[in-house]
Amino acid sequence: xxxxxxxxxxxxxxxxxxxxxxxxxxxxxxxxxxxxxxxxxxxxxxxxxxxxxxxxxxxxxxxxxxxxxxxxxxxxxxxxxxxxxxxxxxxxxxxxxxxxxxxxxxxxxxxxxxxxxxxxxxxxxxxxxxxxxxxxxxxxxxxxxxxxxxxxxxxxxxxxxxxxxxxxxxxxxxxxxxxxxxxxxxxxxxxxxxxxxxxxxxxxxxxxxxxxxxxxxxxxxxxxxxxxxxxxxxxxxxxxxxxxxxxxxxxxxxxxxxxxxxxxxxxxxxxxxxxxxxxxxxxxxxxxxxxxxxxxxxxxxxxxxxxxxxxxxxxxxxxxx
Amino acid sequence: xxxxxxxxxxxxxxxxxxxxxxxxxxxxxxxxxxxxxxxxxxxxxxxxxxxxxxxxxxxxxxxxxxxxxxxxxxxxxxxxxxxxxxxxxxxxxxxxxxxxxxxxxxxxxxxxxxxxxxxxxxxxxxxxxxxxxxxxxxxxxxxxxxxxxxxxxxxxxxxxxxxxxxxxxxxxxxxxxxxxxxxxxxxxxxxxxxxxxxxxxxxxxxxxxxxxxxxxxxxxxxxxxxxxxxxxxxxxxxxxxxxxxxxxxxxxxxxxxxxxxxxxxxxxxxxxxxxxxxxxxxxxxxxxxxxxxxxxxxxxxxxxxxxxxxxxxxxxxxxxx
Numbered sequence: 001x002x003x004x005x006x007x008x009x010x011x012x013x014x015x016x017x018x019x020x021x022x023x024x025x026x027x028x029x030x031x032x033x034x035x036x037x038x039x040x041x042x043x044x045x046x047x048x049x050x051x052x053x054x055x056x057x058x059x060x061x062x063x064x065x066x067x068x069x070x071x072x073x074x075x076x077x078x079x080x081x082x083x084x085x086x087x088x089x090x091x092x093x094x095x096x097x098x099x100x101x102x103x104x105x106x107x108x109x110x111x112x113x114x115x116x117x118x119x120x121x122x123x124x125x126x127x128x129x130x131x132x133x134x135x136x137x138x139x140x141x142x143x144x145x146x147x148x149x150x151x152x153x154x155x156x157x158x159x160x161x162x163x164x165x166x167x168x169x170x171x172x173x174x175x176x177x178x179x180x181x182x183x184x185x186x187x188x189x190x191x192x193x194x195x196x197x198x199x200x201x202x203x204x205x206x207x208x209x210x211x212x213x214x215x216x217x218x219x220x221x222x223x224x225x226x227x228x229x230x231x232x233x234x235x236x237x238x239x240x241x242x243x244x245x246x247x248x249x250x251x252x253x254x255x256x257x258x259x260x261x262x263x264x265x266x267x268x269x270x271x272x273x274x275x276x277x278x279x280x281x282x283x284x285x286x287x288x289x290x291x292x293x294x295x296x297x298x299x300x301x302x303x304x305x306x307x308x309x310x311x312x313x314x315x316x317x318x319x320x321x
Numbered sequence: 322x323x324x325x326x327x328x329x330x331x332x333x334x335x336x337x338x339x340x341x342x343x344x345x346x347x348x349x350x351x352x353x354x355x356x357x358x359x360x361x362x363x364x365x366x367x368x369x370x371x372x373x374x375x376x377x378x379x380x381x382x383x384x385x386x387x388x389x390x391x392x393x394x395x396x397x398x399x400x401x402x403x404x405x406x407x408x409x410x411x412x413x414x415x416x417x418x419x420x421x422x423x424x425x426x427x428x429x430x431x432x433x434x435x436x437x438x439x440x441x442x443x444x445x446x447x448x449x450x451x452x453x454x455x456x457x458x459x460x461x462x463x464x465x466x467x468x469x470x471x472x473x474x475x476x477x478x479x480x481x482x483x484x485x486x487x488x489x490x491x492x493x494x495x496x497x498x499x500x501x502x503x504x505x506x507x508x509x510x511x512x513x514x515x516x517x518x519x520x521x522x523x524x525x526x527x528x529x530x531x532x533x534x535x536x537x538x539x540x541x542x543x544x545x546x547x548x549x550x551x552x553x554x555x556x557x558x559x560x561x562x563x564x565x566x567x568x569x570x571x572x573x574x575x576x577x578x579x580x581x582x583x584x585x586x587x588x589x590x591x592x593x594x595x596x597x598x599x600x601x602x603x604x605x606x607x608x609x610x611x612x613x614x615x616x617x618x619x620x621x622x623x624x625x626x627x628x629x630x631x632x633x634x635x636x637x638x639x640x641x642x
Binding site for chain 1: 371412417419420422474546549557558559564565566567568569571572573574575576577579580581582583584585586587588589590
C-alpha cells in the first residue's frame with residue numbers, strides 16, 4: 001500500500017493538492033479506493049467560509065472497497081452516507097445519526113473527505129451500488145438521497161401544485177424525485193438547457209421571473225438567500241416551503257407574513273440512501289445528462305472554480321487518472 | 322336607536338374617540354351592543370403601522386345582539402369570529418375563510434371594529450356565550466381560539482418537551498391551552514407574577530435567560546422579532562417552532578441552521594371558536610386573573626398606551642360606561 005496519497009485539501013480558506021497519509025481504517029471501518037467524486041454547492045460554500053473545516057474536501061463519491069477487515073465488502077463498488085454519529089446519544093439511538101450533536105461529517109466536519117485517492121468509512125455507512133449503474137450515475141446517490149428527503153418529511157397530495165425553485169444541481173434532482181413519485185411539478189430557473197433535462201419526465205420549466213401564480217408547495221433550491229422571499233411570493237396561504245438551501249450568513253425574513261399566511265417552513269438536509277439506490281437501479285433518471293465536465297483530482301482547484309460559475313451543471317472529479 | 326355612537330378610531334396612525342354612525346346591519350348580519358372589548362398586541366402593532374388600517378379599532382369582544390332580522394339571536398350574549406370571507410373563492414369554499422384573499426377582518430382590514438358602542442357582524446360569525454361564563458372571561462374567546470390553533474396545526478406527542486416563549490397575553494393563553502390538553506410545558510418570561518397565573522395548571526415558569534436546555538417544540542409568543550432566534554437556540558434538531566408573533570418589519574434569520582437542524586416552522590394565526598367556548602364553559606382557566614385593568618371606552622387612547630407598557634396583562638375596554 002502507498003504511504004502517501006493525493007488529496008484536495010482545504011486549509012484556512014485555501015484549496016490545494018497535497019500528499020496526505022493513506023487513511024488507516026479503524027475498527028468497523030473499510031478502506032475505499034475512490035473512483036469519482038462530485039462537487040456540491042456545500043463544498044463551494046465551505047471554500048467561502050460557511051463551515052470552519054480543515055482537511056480533505058468532498059462528500060459525494062463512488063469507489064471500490066479495497067480493505068474490509070471482515071471481508072464482506074472487499075472488492076465491492078460502493079457509495080457512502082456522510083454522517084458518522086457517536087452511537088450513544090438519543091438521536092443516534094433513535095436512528096437519527098444525521099442529527100447527533102457529536103457527529104462527524106465526511107469532508108465537512110472533523111472527518112477527512114473523498115476528494116482523495118483513498119477514504120476510510122465505517123462499514124455501516126457504505127452501500128453496494130447496483131451492477132447496472134455506471135459510476136457517472138452512482139456518484140449522484142448522496143445528493144439524490146438529499147432530494148428524496150423532501151418526500152420523507154412532507155406529505156404532498158397529488159392535487160397540490162408544486163414548484164421547485166432553482167434549476168441548479170439539487171433543484172434538478174428534486175424535480176426528478178418528484179416526477180418519479182408521480183407528482184406534477186414546475187421548475188423555475190434561468191437556464192433552458194438545464195430545465196430541459198427534466199422535461200422528458202413531465203416537469204415544466206418556467207423562467208423564474210415570469211412565474212406569478214400561486215402554488216401549495218415550494219422546494220427552495222436556489223442556493224441563494226433571496227430564494228426564500230420568492231418562495232413566499234408564489235405560495236398560497238397555508239402553503240409549505242421546503243428549505244434545501246444552505247448559505248452562509250443571515251437572511252432578512254418577513255416573519256409576520258408567515259404567521260398571517262399560516263405558512264409552514266421545513267428545513268431539509270441529508271436523506272435515505274436505500275430508496276436513492278432503488279431509484280438509481282430503475283435507471284429512469286437522466287443523471288448522466290447532468291454531468292457538465294469531469295476533471296482529474298490534480299485539476300481539483302480548477303474544478304472547484306469551474307463549478308462555482310453560474311449555470312454550470314454537475315462537475316465530477318476523477319481520482320484514478 | 323341612536324344615530325351616532327362613540328367609537329375608538331385609528332386614522333393616519335392617530336387614535337381618537339369619535340362619534341360615528343351606528344352600523345347598519347346588512348343582509349345576514351346582526352347588530353351587537355358591545356359590552357367589553359379586549360386590547361390585543363395586534364391593536365398596538367396597528368397603531369405602530371403594522372397594517373394600514375383606518376376606522377374603528379378592536380376585534381376582541383363580548384356583547385349582546387340587539388337586532389337580528391331573523392330573530393334567532395336577539396337578546397343573546399355573543400362573541401364573534403373576526404374574518405369575513407368573500408364566500409366564493411377556493412379558500413372560503415374549503416372552510417378556510419381566514420385565508421380568503423378578499424376577506425375583511427374586524428377592526429384590522431376593511432371592516433369596522435368592536436371598540437365602539439355597536440358593531441354589525443355576519444350571523445355566521447357569532448357564537449352564543451355559555452350562561453355560566455362572565456363577560457370578563459368571554460372576552461378572551463377570540464385570543465383563546467388563536468391559542469388553540471397551535472393544537473389544530475401541530476401534533477404534540479405527550480413525550481415532547483414544550484416551551485411557550487413569552488409570558489405576555491397570548492403566551493399565557495397558549496400555556497393554558499397546552500395544560501388543558503394534558504401536555505407539560507415550560508413558560509419562559511420575565512414576569513414572575515404573570516407566570517404564576519398558569520402555575521396552578523402545572524406550567525413551570527422560568528426566567529428566559531436562565532433556560533438553556535433543548536426542547537422539541539417552542540411556541541413563539543414574545544411579540545418581538547428577537548424571539549425567533551431564542552426559539553432556535555433552545556430547539557433540538559428536528560424540532561418545531563410555532564410562530565404566533567406578528568411584528569412589523571423583517572427579522573434577520575439564519576436560514577442555513579433551519580436546514581441543518583431540519584427545523585419546522587409553522588405560522589399560526591386565528592383559531593376555532595367552538596373548542597374555545599368549550600374550554601370557557603369548563604371554567605377551569607384562570608382567565609379573570611389575566612385582567613390587568615378595565616378602562617372606559619372614553620379612556621380608550623389611555624388604555625392603549627397603558628396596554629403597550631412592558632409587563633402589563635390584559636387591558637379591557639368597557640363600552641357601556
